[in-house]
Amino acid sequence: xxxxxxxxxxxxxxxxxxxxxxxPPIFGDNVYTTKPILLVFLSVILISVFFILSxxxxxxxxxxxxxxxxxVYSFVRENLAKEVIGHEFxxxxxxxxxxxxxxxxxxxxxxxxxxxxxxxxxxxxxxVLALSTYLVFHYVGIRKQGAFKYFKEILFMPxxxxxxxILITPLEILTFFVVRPLTLSLRLFANMFAGHLxxxxxxxxxxxxxxxxxxxxxxxxxAFAIGIVLTFFEFMVQCLQAYIFTLLAALYxxxxxxxxx
Amino acid sequence: xxxxxxxAEGKVNPLIPHxxxxxxxxxxxxxxxxxxxxFVVPMFEKAFTARTEAIQGGIERAEKAxxxxxxxxxxxxxxxxxxxxxxxxxxxxxxxxxxxxxxxLRAKAQEEAARIxxxxxxxxxxxxxxxxxxxxxxxxxxxxxxxxxIVGEALDDQARQSRIVDRFLEDLEKSK
Numbered sequence: 531x532x533x534x535x536x537x538x539x540x541x542x543x544x545x546x547x548x549x550x551x552x553x554p555p556i557f558g559d560n561v562y563t564t565k566p567i568l569l570v571f572l573s574v575i576l577i578s579v580f581f582i583l584s585x586x587x588x589x590x591x592x593x594x595x596x597x598x599x600x601x602v603y604s605f606v607r608e609n610l611a612k613e614v615i616g617h618e619f620x621x622x623x624x625x626x627x628x629x630x631x632x633x634x635x636x637x638x639x640x641x642x643x644x645x646x647x648x649x650x651x652x653x654x655x656x657x658v659l660a661l662s663t664y665l666v667f668h669y670v671g672i673r674k675q676g677a678f679k680y681f682k683e684i685l686f687m688p689x690x691x692x693x694x695x696i697l698i699t700p701l702e703i704l705t706f707f708v709v710r711p712l713t714l715s716l717r718l719f720a721n722m723f724a725g726h727l728x729x730x731x732x733x734x735x736x737x738x739x740x741x742x743x744x745x746x747x748x749x750x751x752x753a754f755a756i757g758i759v760l761t762f763f764e765f766m767v768q769c770l771q772a773y774i775f776t777l778l779a780a781l782y783x784x785x786x787x788x789x790x791x
Numbered sequence: 792x793x794x795x796x797x798x799a800e801g802k803v804n805p806l807i808p809h810x811x812x813x814x815x816x817x818x819x820x821x822x823x824x825x826x827x828x829x830f831v832v833p834m835f836e837k838a839f840t841a842r843t844e845a846i847q848g849g850i851e852r853a854e855k856a857x858x859x860x861x862x863x864x865x866x867x868x869x870x871x872x873x874x875x876x877x878x879x880x881x882x883x884x885x886x887x888x889x890x891x892x893x894x895x896l897r898a899k900a901q902e903e904a905a906r907i908x909x910x911x912x913x914x915x916x917x918x919x920x921x922x923x924x925x926x927x928x929x930x931x932x933x934x935x936x937x938x939x940x941i942v943g944e945a946l947d948d949q950a951r952q953s954r955i956v957d958r959f960l961e962d963l964e965k966s967k
Contacts, residue, residue: 548803561811570812570819578826585834590841603835624828632823653805654812658820716806723805 543738546730551651551723566652569645573635581631606630606776614780615787622783625666629659630776633718637768640726641761648768651722653715660715663779671786680786714778721771725764732757931956 557563584599592600606627611619633650640648650656671680684706685699736753739746935952 548805551805552803561809562815564811567812567815570815574819574823574826577823578830581827581831585831585838588834588838588841590838590845592838596838599831600835600838603831604839607835624832625824627832628820628824628827631827632820651805652809652812654808655816657808658813658816662817662820719805 543735546727546734550730551726553647565647566649566655569639569647569649570636570655573632573639573649577631577635602631603627610773610776610780614777615784618787622780626776626780629663629779630772633659633775634769634772637722637772638765640722640729640768641764648722648726650718650771651726653719653723656715656719659718659775660711663714663782664711667779667782667786670783674787710782714775718771718775721767725760725767728760729757729764732760927960931960934959 553565555561555563556565556568581599581603584596585603587593587596589596607619607623610630611623611626615622636649636655639645640651668680674680675683684702686695687698687702690698732753736750736757739750739753931953935956938955
């Protein structure tokens with residue numbers, strides 16, 4: 531698509547834009563065969579196969595393969611679920627584990643050679659994950675405390691002077707019902723989107739410089755070098771975003787479970 | 792649909808979700824959740840539980856062995872001290888018994904000695920008595936024979952003879 535665009539517009543460098551994220555269906559006009567959608571399915575298969583094979587034996591003395599899977603699992607179980615949620619954590623381990631591995635693998639697609647597209651830079655997927663988390667933590671809160679008490683404590687935070695409710699209540703409503711799901715999804719989306727755009731700028735820019743006059747050709751290796759450095763940087767961001775999303779989900783669940791907010 | 796529209800317009804708002812992607816995302820995420828919950832989490836939990844139990848079991852076994860060893864040691868110590876005190880008692884008893892035996896033997900020996908002495912005295916007395924009797928008879932006969940020789944008178948009457956001898960002897964004893 532880029533190649534087509536460039537040849538149509540001649541020599542001028544077209545900076546990567548949001549259009550670069552709109553990939554056409556691979557098979558005909560079927561909108562279910564775009565790259566991100568196929569990648570999401572691929573991630574589900576990869577994660578399932580990896581962890582099923584890793585956990586299959588459940589040996590006391592783990593093989594290297596089992597240890598690898600176990601490390602990821604116990605990271606989510608201990609550092610995220612247990613530490614944040616407390617004694618009721620076990621119920622939420624499957625959800626948080628799915629969330630973490632799903633986001634992590636889809637993020638990592640952004641730097642895996644040949645794939646090189648972070649699925650989460652398509653906002654639909656973060657929307658789905660944030661919505662699901664939103665439903666989970668409200669459901670948990672209602673189940674635990676009863677709908678009336680749960681919403682009452684959100685709207686009228688206990689231990690606050692009555693006059694302050696004028697200010698706090700609208701803020702709380704905004705926080706719990708709008709800001710939380712929105713920031714959760716947008717943070718992940720924006721990080722992946724910007725990261726991919728940044729890589730495109732340097733790598734496509736380097737490529738463009740290579741086609742220019744001799745002076746520009748000499749500069750292009752620097753653009754590629756920065757592109758490589760940024761790839762490492764992206765790797766860090768991708769892991770971090772998966773962690774942050776899961777951590778916040780755990781925090782929201784913990785908040786809904788707690789008696790007082 | 793959205794994709795087609797936006798692409799046609801040449802403008803893409805990245806914040807507008809694609810319907811297809813929303814559906815696929817929800818399905819994929821749910822699917823993954825179900826798979827991980829059913830096949831992966833229980834297995835890892837099983838491994839963790841088994842591991843915890845193995846470690847705890849090992850510690851418990853070691854503790855039990857230690858308690859057992861301590862018990863055996865106590866038992867042996869107790870048995871040893873019991874044996875020592877028993878040996879002490881036996882020695883004491885033997886000493887007492889030995890002393891009693893010695894005492895007994897000494898008493899018996901003294902008694903025997905006394906008995907032998909008494910028997911010796913008795914036999915000496917009897918012999919002396921015998922000697923006196925036989926001496927008396929012999930002296931009598933000798934004296935009679937002597938006297939008859941001197942007097943020249945036959946003293947054949949037995950009764951008379953013995954009367955004379957007795958008288959003689961009495962006189963002899965009186966003069967002594």
